[in-house]
Amino acid sequence: MKNLPLIIFALTLCVGVSVGQNQSSKKSNKATPNSSSSKNRGPIFRATADQIKRAQAILKERNFYAGDQTGKLDTDTRAGLKKYQQAEGLQVTGTLNKLTLQKMSIELTDKQKSM
Numbered sequence: 001m002k003n004l005p006l007i008i009f010a011l012t013l014c015v016g017v018s019v020g021q022n023q024s025s026k027k028s029n030k031a032t033p034n035s036s037s038s039k040n041r042g043p044i045f046r047a048t049a050d051q052i053k054r055a056q057a058i059l060k061e062r063n064f065y066a067g068d069q070t071g072k073l074d075t076d077t078r079a080g081l082k083k084y085q086q087a088e089g090l091q092v093t094g095t096l097n098k099l100t101l102q103k104m105s106i107e108l109t110d111k112q113k114s115m
Helices: 004-029 049-061 074-089 097-103
Strands: none
Touching: 049 074, 049 097, 074 097
């Protein structure tokens, strides 16, 4: 009986610590815009509308794309890019990245060249 208050105190302390850890882990699991994964990301490569139009024309010539030259990377353009990239031995991404533009002989902007 002499140890009962000590046991109750120890149990109360353990439960309090456990609850505190659960709350802090929930806060740390939430994604934040300034998380470490977004801090390490460099500038994003973006093709211009003119480059996209030229790529769509090339894809159309090669029968990888049947749509219009809109200058927008829509679903059909991305599908055509995947086919083109696979046929040319490039990494298949479905995006108009630097390597794909270079393979298509589409001129890069100065900003794109520095990326």
